[in-house]
Amino acid sequence: MVGMNELNRTYLPINSYGVIGDCHSAVLVSPDGSVDWGCLPDFDSPAIFCRLLDAERGGYFQIAPTEGNIPGSQRYLRGSNVLQTRFASIAGEIVLTDFMPVETLSAWPYKAMNNNTWTREDGSCHCLVRIVECVHGEMSVTMRLKVSPNYAADPCAVELIPEHLGAFISSGKQHVALAIVGAHLLPSYTVQVVQENNEAHATVVAQVTLREGERLLFAVGMGRTAQSARRLVEEELPTRNFDAELAHTLHAWRKWIVGSSYQGPYAEWVERSALALKLMTYAPTGAIVAAPTTSLPEDMGGVRNWDYRFTWLRDATFTLYAFNVLGFTEEARAFTHWLRRLSYANGEDLQIMYGIRGERDLTEFELHHLSGYCNSSPVRIGNGAAEQKQMDVFGEVLDCIHLYRRQGCFERYGETLEGPLWSMMRTLVDHVCAHWQEPDSGIWEVRGGLRHFVYSKVMCWVALDRGIRAAEQMHLEADLVRWIAVRDQIRADILMNGYDTNLGAFTQSYGDATLDASNLLLPLVGFIAPDDPRMRSTVDRTIEQLTDEHGFVYRYHAEDGLDGSEGTFAICTFWLVDNLAMQGRIDEARSLFERLLTYAGRLGLFSEEIDSVNSTALGNYPQAFTHIALINSANNLRKAEIRMAEQHTDPLIAAIRLQQQ
Numbered sequence: 262m263v264g265m266n267e268l269n270r271t272y273l274p275i276n277s278y279g280v281i282g283d284c285h286s287a288v289l290v291s292p293d294g295s296v297d298w299g300c301l302p303d304f305d306s307p308a309i310f311c312r313l314l315d316a317e318r319g320g321y322f323q324i325a326p327t328e329g330n331i332p333g334s335q336r337y338l339r340g341s342n343v344l345q346t347r348f349a350s351i352a353g354e355i356v357l358t359d360f361m362p363v364e365t366l367s368a369w370p371y372k373a374m375n376n377n378t379w380t381r382e383d384g385s386c387h388c389l390v391r392i393v394e395c396v397h398g399e400m401s402v403t404m405r406l407k408v409s410p411n412y413a414a415d416p417c418a419v420e421l422i423p424e425h426l427g428a429f430i431s432s433g434k435q436h437v438a439l440a441i442v443g444a445h446l447l448p449s450y451t452v453q454v455v456q457e458n459n460e461a462h463a464t465v466v467a468q469v470t471l472r473e474g475e476r477l478l479f480a481v482g483m484g485r486t487a488q489s490a491r492r493l494v495e496e497e498l499p500t501r502n503f504d505a506e507l508a509h510t511l512h513a514w515r516k517w518i519v520g521s522s523y524q525g526p527y528a529e530w531v532e533r534s535a536l537a538l539k540l541m542t543y544a545p546t547g548a549i550v551a552a553p554t555t556s557l558p559e560d561m562g563g564v565r566n567w568d569y570r571f572t573w574l575r576d577a578t579f580t581l582y583a584f585n586v587l588g589f590t591e592e593a594r595a596f597t598h599w600l601r602r603l604s605y606a607n608g609e610d611l612q613i614m615y616g617i618r619g620e621r622d623l624t625e626f627e628l629h630h631l632s633g634y635c636n637s638s639p640v641r642i643g644n645g646a647a648e649q650k651q652m653d654v655f656g657e658v659l660d661c662i663h664l665y666r667r668q669g670c671f672e673r674y675g676e677t678l679e680g681p682l683w684s685m686m687r688t689l690v691d692h693v694c695a696h697w698q699e700p701d702s703g704i705w706e707v708r709g710g711l712r713h714f715v716y717s718k719v720m721c722w723v724a725l726d727r728g729i730r731a732a733e734q735m736h737l738e739a740d741l742v743r744w745i746a747v748r749d750q751i752r753a754d755i756l757m758n759g760y761d762t763n764l765g766a767f768t769q770s771y772g773d774a775t776l777d778a779s780n781l782l783l784p785l786v787g788f789i790a791p792d793d794p795r796m797r798s799t800v801d802r803t804i805e806q807l808t809d810e811h812g813f814v815y816r817y818h819a820e821d822g823l824d825g826s827e828g829t830f831a832i833c834t835f836w837l838v839d840n841l842a843m844q845g846r847i848d849e850a851r852s853l854f855e856r857l858l859t860y861a862g863r864l865g866l867f868s869e870e871i872d873s874v875n876s877t878a879l880g881n882y883p884q885a886f887t888h889i890a891l892i893n894s895a896n897n898l899r900k901a902e903i904r905m906a907e908q909h910t911d912p913l914i915a916a917i918r919l920q921q922q
């Protein structure tokens with residue numbers, strides 16, 4: 262019998278997946294009911310499900326109609342990261358509810374960098390829960406669980422547990438428990454272990470016909486040892502009250518999202534982006550991953566495949582800007598505590614990214630046994646960018662702490678800037694004073710050698726600026742005379758060497774005549790006014806030279822030391838929206854923003870890039886960068902519209918206001 266889309270199911274569009282998580286890890290669920298990507302219990306654990314990166318070899322966990330041609334449609338339950346996939350035919354309808362139970366979404370209290378995340382506060386395990394229920398008529402359902410430990414590199418043994426309790430799968434290093442709840446009540450239920458000759462990993466296949474009102478529950482948890490995983494299947498998981506945990510999880514997500522203060526246009530988009538970003542926070546330490554996946558290609562079939570399951574200082578601080586727009590501050594509090602505990606001896610030694618527990622060693626490896634999403638290889642784990650020099654990170658870290666202070670978080674949480682945090686800020690500012698004239702690899706982490714990137718220099722200016730403001734406003738000890746002199750020197754240097762008068766634009770790096778979309782950030786960080794003629798013409802040149810036919814923005818067209826090409830970068834397109842809005846070009850901004858929204862997946866989620874040729878999503882997914890930028894752009898549009906409305910209300914008042922600006 263052929264079922265479950267076994268034929269012709271290779272790779273689904275990247276943005277067709279739903280994502281669920283518990284702020285320890287996240288998994289991707291396809292519209293045909295399959296978890297095709299899953300690293301448990303943590304974001305950076307070796308994947309046990311990786312069909313996304315190798316359709317043949319990779320493991321997956323699929324629950325779907327046995328008849329393979331019934332399409333599924335997905336939606337999130339309101340205000341949550343609980344996902345439902347619905348399959349309907351003339352004969353019946355089933356609903357698959359997927360979630361990862363959470364206890365609390367409060368980002369506090371901080372625990373420790375090496376916190377044990379195998380168990381939750383109450384001692385139970387983190388798990389992935391899937392409930393399939395027939396809501397109408399009847400339908401035959403098949404569950405297939407193929408665990409492929411260690412990114413499908415390690416073999417494993419699969420054992421069914423008697424009395425239809427579930428299965429136990431162990432590679433010797435990773436131990437997976439599958440509990441099946443309710444099977445003994447369903448006479449048609451069968452289960453077997455199937456291993457095709459050419460397959461490295463066996464599949465647990467269960468089949469059942471569900472009638473209206475009947476349901477089955479599957480829970481997957483990880484044991485630290487073989488013995489503990491066995492205990493999970495036989496004792497813990499069957500006795501947990503997952504209905505109560507579902508209700509609690511739903512409540513926790515909804516309670517968190519109602520804390521958003523955002524009131525403006527595109528509220529549903531903003532809400533989904535916020536929920537996606539929260540999924541990328543790592544509760545035990547306060548770290549934030551750039552995305553929960555690795556190696557989804559930036560160039561279909563190409564080599565631009567990277568592991569994003571780490572904490573970039575840049576991406577994480579950008580995430581906090583977005584949370585700030587929404588009025589969330591606990592995540593910033595948790596992150597600043599993660600920052601304080603990072604290991605570094607001095608500014609030189611501060612890495613641009615760390616593991617979620619502050620790990621420094623993120624050595625990049627290629628997994629040659631995986632063919633990659635749509636044959637995009639190599640698949641990589643770890644990320645060599647960790648060893649790069651990227652001068653912008655100092656500005657981003659300082660700006661993040663600056664924002665935290667401006668939000669009144671030190672007072673709110675009974676903390677103080679003086680002490681370890683100010684000493685960190687001083688170390689970083691002093692480092693920038695001594696090194697800002699050095700070349701680096703830039704925000705885009707190019708692999709083609711060091712250059713004097715304009716955005717990096719601007720962020721050095723930001724580092725000084727935020728340090729000076731803190732020292733002045735809080736009367737903190739600092740070498741202010743030197744800091745102010747260097748800040749002014751950097752600004753003059755950028756305006757002299759980073760702006761090409763012939764081109765009429767800020768350039769990618771000193772001495773070249775190419776553009777870089779990161780310069781769209783210059784007014785957003787306060788380096789230059791949005792309506793400064795140099796910024797206006799930079800925006801115009803960017804539109805002329807860096808956009809595709811939809812108006813979406815490429816990062817750059819310059820050489821970056823890597824083979825292949827890439828799509829337009831969603832974050833850069835949102836930055837263009839911001840600039841247009843801040844310049845008062847609101848119709849253009851709104852129309853570009855809305856055009857970009859049509860490229861989200863059906864669940865409102867974005868990856869990193871959009872392929873301009875065939876309009877598909879490219880890159881890791883869901884990507885924090887994109888959702889951060891979406892929130893900021895919605896907010897910038899809101900502010901621009903308010904400004905415009907105010908200016909149009911009463912010509913006299915408008916004239917007075919304009920004079921005051």
Ligand SMILES: OC[C@H]1O[C@H](O[C@H]2O[C@H](CO)[C@@H](O)[C@H](O)[C@H]2O)[C@H](O)[C@@H](O)[C@@H]1O
Pocket residue numbers: 551567568569573575576644645646704705706707708886
């Ligand atoms: O394009 C080459 C680089 O691509 C990745 O970096 C990108 O993602 C990072 C995480 O979101 C982001 O901080 C950076 O600005 C982006 O360019 C990859 O991680 C790098 O290793 C790679 O060199």
